[in-house]
Amino acid sequence: MSAADEKITISQIKFEDIAPIYNLGNRLYTSNKWSNLYRTWDEYEIIERYISDKEYCHVAKANNQLVGFALATLVEKKNNPWLYGYIIWMGVDPKHSGKGIGSKLLKKITKLFKKDGVKIIMVDTSIENKQALSFFKKNGFEEEEGHVFLSKNVSKN
Numbered sequence: 001m002s003a004a005d006e007k008i009t010i011s012q013i014k015f016e017d018i019a020p021i022y023n024l025g026n027r028l029y030t031s032n033k034w035s036n037l038y039r040t041w042d043e044y045e046i047i048e049r050y051i052s053d054k055e056y057c058h059v060a061k062a063n064n065q066l067v068g069f070a071l072a073t074l075v076e077k078k079n080n081p082w083l084y085g086y087i088i089w090m091g092v093d094p095k096h097s098g099k100g101i102g103s104k105l106l107k108k109i110t111k112l113f114k115k116d117g118v119k120i121i122m123v124d125t126s127i128e129n130k131q132a133l134s135f136f137k138k139n140g141f142e143e144e145e146g147h148v149f150l151s152k153n154v155s156k157n
């Protein structure tokens with residue numbers, strides 16, 4: 001079967017997807033590439049979403065193997081009737097990138113958010129992450145707003 005024939009299925013996260021998601025995230029969010037993603041990515045991120053936001057967390061599989069994931073949540077603001085959707089983590093196995101898997105995941109989450117009354121979907125990523133920025137812009141995200149993460153190494157004098 002050629003890569004083009006490979007059937008990609010999108011489905012809601014299951015308990016057994018937690019470990020493969022964690023492993024794929026570890027391969028994607030490396031300290032040398034995206035230090036902030038590396039620092040904040042851990043198994044609790046996934047477990048928390050699995051417990052609280054299962055309906056907005058989906059996986060992509062090819063031949064029953066995990067090739068991508070999107071973990072998202074609803075954001076409600078007190079005294080504000082608008083509902084926001086926040087895509088917290090997304091990842092696609094580099095072997096499968098550029099095949100439309102990320103877009104399929106995003107489309108699924110968007111559909112679920114819209115059904116539940118979400119008006120605005122938010123994402124954030126490093127300004128250096130050209131791949132993700134290009135991906136989100138291609139999928140209709142705009143109104144870019146700058147945000148800077150600073151860090152200080154306090155282990156030195």
Ligand SMILES: CC(C)(COP(=O)(O)OP(=O)(O)OC[C@H]1O[C@@H](n2cnc3c(N)ncnc32)[C@H](O)[C@@H]1OP(=O)(O)O)[C@@H](O)C(=O)NCCC(=O)NCCS
Nearest residue numbers: 089090091092097098099100101102103131132134135138
């Ligand atoms: C961002 C990401 C989820 C996109 O998934 P994907 O399945 O490759 O995306 P799609 O195939 O649906 O969309 C393709 C588009 O994504 C962008 N893209 C994907 N791979 C790219 C690459 N290597 N370089 C530049 N842009 C890339 C481009 O805009 C591309 O459109 P094009 O083919 O017309 O140039 C995936 O690249 C990824 O996992 N990146 C690392 C993790 C990450 O940064 N996640 C987001 C922050 S949590």
